[in-house]
Amino acid sequence: MKHTVVLTAAMPDVATALLSQECDVLTHISEEPRTEDELIDILADADGAITILTDPVTRRVLTSNPNLRIVANCAVGTDNIDLVAARELGIAVTNTPGVLTEATADLAFALILAATRRIIEGDAMMRNGNFLGWQPLMLLGTELNEATLGIIGMGRIGFAVAARAKAFGMSVAYHARSVHHDTEEAHGSLRMELDELLEKSDVVSLHAPLTPETAGMIDSRALALMKPSAFLINTARGPLVDEDALATALETGRLRGAALDVYQEEPRVNPRLLPLSNVVLLPHLGSATTRTREAMARIAATNVLSWLRTGRAPNIV
Ligand code: GLV
Numbered sequence: 001m002k003h004t005v006v007l008t009a010a011m012p013d014v015a016t017a018l019l020s021q022e023c024d025v026l027t028h029i030s031e032e033p034r035t036e037d038e039l040i041d042i043l044a045d046a047d048g049a050i051t052i053l054t055d056p057v058t059r060r061v062l063t064s065n066p067n068l069r070i071v072a073n074c075a076v077g078t079d080n081i082d083l084v085a086a087r088e089l090g091i092a093v094t095n096t097p098g099v100l101t102e103a104t105a106d107l108a109f110a111l112i113l114a115a116t117r118r119i120i121e122g123d124a125m126m127r128n129g130n131f132l133g134w135q136p137l138m139l140l141g142t143e144l145n146e147a148t149l150g151i152i153g154m155g156r157i158g159f160a161v162a163a164r165a166k167a168f169g170m171s172v173a174y175h176a177r178s179v180h181h182d183t184e185e186a187h188g189s190l191r192m193e194l195d196e197l198l199e200k201s202d203v204v205s206l207h208a209p210l211t212p213e214t215a216g217m218i219d220s221r222a223l224a225l226m227k228p229s230a231f232l233i234n235t236a237r238g239p240l241v242d243e244d245a246l247a248t249a250l251e252t253g254r255l256r257g258a259a260l261d262v263y264q265e266e267p268r269v270n271p272r273l274l275p276l277s278n279v280v281l282l283p284h285l286g287s288a289t290t291r292t293r294e295a296m297a298r299i300a301a302t303n304v305l306s307w308l309r310t311g312r313a314p315n316i317v
Helices: 013-019 036-042 059-064 083-089 101-116 119-127 156-167 181-187 194-200 220-225 243-251 290-310
Strands: 003-007 023-027 048-051 070-073 092-094 148-152 171-175 203-206 231-234 257-260 279-281
Touching (some): 003 290, 013 023, 013 290, 023 290, 036 059, 048 290, 059 083, 101 156, 101 203, 101 231, 101 257, 101 279, 101 290, 148 156, 148 194, 156 181, 171 181, 171 194, 194 220, 220 243
Parallel strands (some): 003 023, 003 048, 048 070, 148 171, 148 203, 203 231, 257 279
């Protein structure tokens, strides 16, 4: 009998093309993040699932369908999945590492430039008809050359951001659990304790996974250590940052600016951030290029096929 694989969102065609050679594929489209109950409903007949990062793959979801053998998350992060429960139940979990590194590093750098050079404010000025002519003091920003970029989390994406920073003439500091000789050698990066990195950086960029240890790491205490002229960039996971504390720092001029691609209660944005011109807000676009999303879909489908065929898969978490 053919296996049934459920896709919890519309995905690049390659996923269905690969899977449908030997499985029945059901795609369930929803504009909004699903609840646990909705997920239980759509996974009812699935042997395998390709999920997205907004799907709450909880223990209750995992136990609801005894046939479920693999959850292939179409993301590098797996914080939306109860990995302990999956392991206990013998359900494989896979992710899509590697293929989204460059796209996400590009977006982090786009946000660094947007925040430091006030690109969104400038665009708004043009559209609102407020550009009346060149002025020496208009929309002055912060230069990256000779500034220090502090990277928190030195995985693949942190490394790729460090490479871009080096090309922009920045010094790179990083905070990670272990020493990363590769970036120290390639980019002259210096490992620092978190507090020292926060104190010394002109731009702080987050590239750590969401875990109990990293949740809320950028709170009012951390923000108070940053230079008032500094910027905070988050393309990792929203709950790393206490958004209320960030809003206070931005409102009071305690911090010069921020740029966020991810949110504490995604897709909700803290309403205090919306009126602020010193924060750039994007709708979780880190990996959103055609090439990367195709590669992610291909990897997710390959993991499902491989697991259902052989009980092995290349990207087990
Ligand atoms: C995106 O945020 C991912 O984890 O792939």
